[in-house]
Amino acid sequence: MLITELRMELRWIARGGTMVMEVGWWWWIWMGMGGGGGGGGGGGGGEEEVVVVVVDGDGRWWGGLGVGCRKQGGKKGHHWPKNKRGYRKEDYVMGEFAQCMVHVQSSLQTLARSTGRRPAELVSFCSTQSLVVILVKACFYQQENSEGRFGFGRRRCSTNANITTLFNKYVDKTNVFSWNSIIAELARSGDSVEALKAFSSMRKSALKPNRSTFPCTIKSCSALCDLASGKQAHQQAFVFGYGSDLFVSSALIDMYSKCGQLGDARIVFDEILMRNVVSWTSMINGYVQNDCAREALLLFKEQLAEESGRSMEEDGCVDGVAMVSILAACSRICEMNVTRGVHGFVIKRGLDEVLGVGNTLIDAYAKCGLVEFSKKVFDEMNEKDLISWNSMIAVCAQHGLGEDAIGVFQSMVWSAEVEFNAVTLSAVLLACAHSGALRTGKGIHTQVVKMNLESNVVVGTSIIDMYCKCGRVNSARRAFDRMNEKNVKSWSAMIAGYGMHGKAREALEILSDMIQAGIKPNSITFVSVLSACCHAGLVDQGWHWFCAMQHRFNIEPTVxxxxxxxxxxxRAGFLRxxxxxxxxxxxxxxxxxxxxxxxxxxxxxxxxxxxxxxxxxxxxxxxxxxxxxxxxxxxxxxxxxxxxxxxxxxxxxxxxxxxPGFSLVELKGRVHIFLVGDRQHPQHEKIYDYLEQLSVKLQEAGYVPRVASVLHDVDEEEKEMVLQIHSEKLAVVFGIMNSTPGTTIQVSNTAGKLKSDSKPSCINELTRWAHFLMTNLIDAGFRLKSL
Structure with a gap:
């Protein structure tokens, strides 16, 4: 939010004379750093340096900016401190505050004129007792020693060890505000263990915590799922009179939920006398995280009932963050009417423009099987981020709409709004796998190599899966061997690939290598192993691994x-x-x-x-x-x-x-669909002529079609014709007619079992690829043998 859009109140805080401008929840603190050129303190006609520090209400430091007043030549304006590394303005402005920092400088100059003081003079008496100067001095000290005098800028303390060292060196540890700052910074940086140690040290110093101490401490317990420490923090908050504080209670609800203690979380929630949106959202999110989506929706109804007696300006109103949690609950229960009802509420409240809400709606509709609604939400979004694009691509890919997923990816590239990442490429590879789009998949693989993502386990596994499902198991194996790190999904994908290609023994070899590498097979791995044995007719090996799965690896068989x-x-004839x-x-x-x-x-x-x-x-x-x-x-x-x-x-x-049955064949990047007896294809006349020639050659070679299952009231000649116009045969013939020697023909579905020396083909039998060799297709007889 721009500073010019806020009503600003300038006031002194009786804490060491620090100049503070309070803007809502944010604080802008000025601190003198001496002059440039003309001597310290900004005297002597040189430049006066003042650092603006942005700190929120919890004492978290967000950024710093050098501003000043140039008196030489009577010109006034702002400049950006520059050290020997040549930092620009952008190096001193962080995040959303880039837009409003310039106005801070003019406000400071206005204050200086009204008080008759220089800007640096206004802030020359900063006290270390101030809540914010702790972080200011720590960050300045760290940058000053490593990058020069005016290196106070973008980087925070590089490590938590620096924070602790500087804290111990510069900060008055008898001040609770100092401890709050260090606990908050450690919690924010993810070092929850050190944050809890700091809280423990604070308590040993006999300091009394305040309402700002406990939320960050409890947050650290949540991050560690440390229920015991969380309960101790809860007890101390109660002892010091903050047990009913809204922010403390919300943090406790989140902590208990993440530790799986929904009962305790609900007790804390029920004890809150005047709940705000954060309290409701914390409890709803706790239910969602613990797979209690219906309870989350019931609680949302309670929130709406309580909210009905309030005005829209009050804090209890539902916001975008709350709606994300509600829509996440809709994704879990997968009920169309509920999702559409919540969507209507979103539109009514004007929250449909919230980016996070739109992203969650895409997923919620997809989980209900309403992909068209997901597409509509996506298309109507005014703003899209990387999550939006990735979600839409993944939704299309997971619902078998491979071409649509690839189309969304192409739109993403052309729009140039965001840059795709590893998650994007994995989703597109999944789409290529489902649609058999080998050429596109190869292009994505090339992009993966350019981005140096082959070592990424998720992307590497997706490449293996794509090549296997597109009939290129050898390419999949090469990608598998190039992976530096493999997880259970990578091994399972390669086993599944060999299995669907009828190479059961290779699949079992991969399983053996996997076990020797110390990777424990999971339930999905054994589905692939048993499927491979099934396709190859390996009854003994299949039964062996079925028993080993239960007794050796303690995996209970699923359906x-x-x-x-x-x-x-x-298949082996053991029907009974x-x-x-x-x-x-x-x-x-x-x-x-x-x-x-x-x-x-x-x-x-x-x-x-x-x-x-x-x-x-x-x-x-x-x-x-x-x-x-x-x-x-x-x-x-x-x-x-x-x-x-x-x-x-x-x-x-x-x-x-x-x-009606149908088969797919991909040639030159385009997928062609054939139905049984299809005569809609532009080349259907040539296809049937070619197919008739094949039938003659097959009969001359002694081939007898299996006509027993064709209806008995049909002539024998017509029975053979019925078998001849199967969709798979039409697809195979079309592929042979339109490919050059050495081209792989890929047909997805059942039936044809032909593969030529000059024109190899792969015929997909539902989930398995069958490879066969057909020598001298037309000119000589038909000598068929399995590859």
Whole structure:
């Protein structure tokens, strides 16, 4: 806030004659530093130096600025102290105060004229008993000794050891204000242990703490989650009569909440007679931090009820900080109506322009699955910071909108409003992974290298994940090997990458290296391990690690682990054993479990267990057409055509419509989508001609299509045509037609299992990439072998 917009009251404080200008919560303190050129004290026609120090109500030092009055030639104005290192004005102004420091100089000159004194003379009698001069002298001393006479500027004391040393050397330790200053500075700098030691030393000196002592002390207890020290501070605050002080109570609520003691926090809150917005926000935030989002929202309703009897100018009104906590609670409960209701309240109160509120709204709507609302909030924000952009990119990426996420990133770069960072690049890499945008992913990787972020564990892990999901497991391995530091997520990503590419033995080797490196696998690691074993059909190894996970690493199996094991056993033909494992599960089986068993029943033509699985699935998700289709195929392959007919009639009567399958292929940075029997693509005529040639060559090579599951009332010729127009085959053919030798073709979905010497392709089977070799695609026969 500009100084010109404030009503300023100039007054003397009877504390050593220090000149203080009080502006709301802020204090501007002037201190003489001697003259330049003409001698000390500013005499002799030289320049007079005065340092302006900005200190808040708690005694925290925010910045300093040299101002003065040039008498030579009758000119007046301000100048900026410059030492041998050549500091500019910007080096002496901190944060938001850059806009108002210049006006301070003119105010000082006005005061000097009205009193008939020189500016330096006004501040020549500063006392060390003053609350603020402690920090002024400490910082000046440290800069003076290291950077020259006028080095009082931007840097604070470089270390907390300097603060303590200077405090012991210069400060009168019989003054409570001195102790408050050092405790506040240590707490602010994050050295909570030293802050508590300073508080303990203060108490040993028999000084009586005041209302400014306890908030910073309790804040240090919160930072350390030191409940015992926090309770001692609470007890002393009560003894000295500050137990009901608003600022002390708010600090206590925060401390108890961070220590997980919500009951004690609520007791402190309930004992506050006249609560302000800080008290309410502290308690609400405590509930949110401890996963009690509904209690937070109920408390917010109480706040609104109490606020209804107050005027908007009173301190109890909801502000932007409070709304951030409320919206964070909405993110936890993920209820659309609640989030939209709070959003309406935000607009009504005019808080929608608050940057933090907008950022939290983006996340809250996304957690409710309302990505379009998140986009609308983002687009309507007048001001966006790095968090805004990163949130929007991450929301799109996490909801499978990879192209949208990449588009937001491009807009971020073009706007040049903020610079992207490691978090941004990780989110974009996730988007590339989900959308299969390999070319964009490579570009982001190049940017990562330029920014020297490859050693960043989060970014490095994202690169591994991107390459794996884009079918480049070897590139992922190279990125993995270049990482200097790896965490459990990095190892797990590489194991998952090998697993989805069918390279189970390499995945198990990485697991072994991980354990030898002293990194303990977690639950997600074992999901990847069991999935790799499943895709490779390694039943013994899968069962071994499933047992080791429980007995060696003390990890309780989740539904994901059981799902992998049931899929593994089912694929291998152990259907009864898989069914028994479902019966023995310690968690309730979900639709994934029963769907895995149903798919295995189709492979091994087990109608009995297939019907059991299907009935469970119809109860869990009655509108999913995939389950009906699977059971229908089981009936078809068993020759039970009457049951197939009944299934079709049942689906029709209940409005269950089969969702069309589709496949994606990326070529030259563009993703092409193909549906089953697609004839909308511009090259569809060429694709079908090419596909017909392939079918002829396949038949000449002795290939017999699997037509058992195609409806029995269709001619054999038509059955082959139905199989021929699968979306995966259309995507593969399009890729082959439009790529040069040596180009990797990436198709996302099921079916095609072809890979050419000259035109290698990768066919994604849901979550697994299958690699195959097809030699001499058209001119010679088809000799297929697994890579």
């Amino acid at each position: 994901e682990h059981y799902g992998c094991m049931i899929d593994l056993l089912g 054993k898989a069914y028994n494992l479902i019966e023995e599960m310690r968690v309730k089986p979900d639709f994934v479990i029963w769907c895995s068993l149903l798919a295995s029943c189709r492979i091994h033509k087990n109608v009995e267990l297939g019907e059991i699985s299907a009935r469970k699935l119809f109860e869990l998700d009655p509108n999913n057409s995939g389950y009906y289709t699977l059971l229908s195929n089981i009936y078809a392959e068993a020759g039970r055509w009457e049951d197939v007919k009944k299934m079709r009639i049942f689906m029709k009567n209940h409005g269950v419509v089969k969702s």
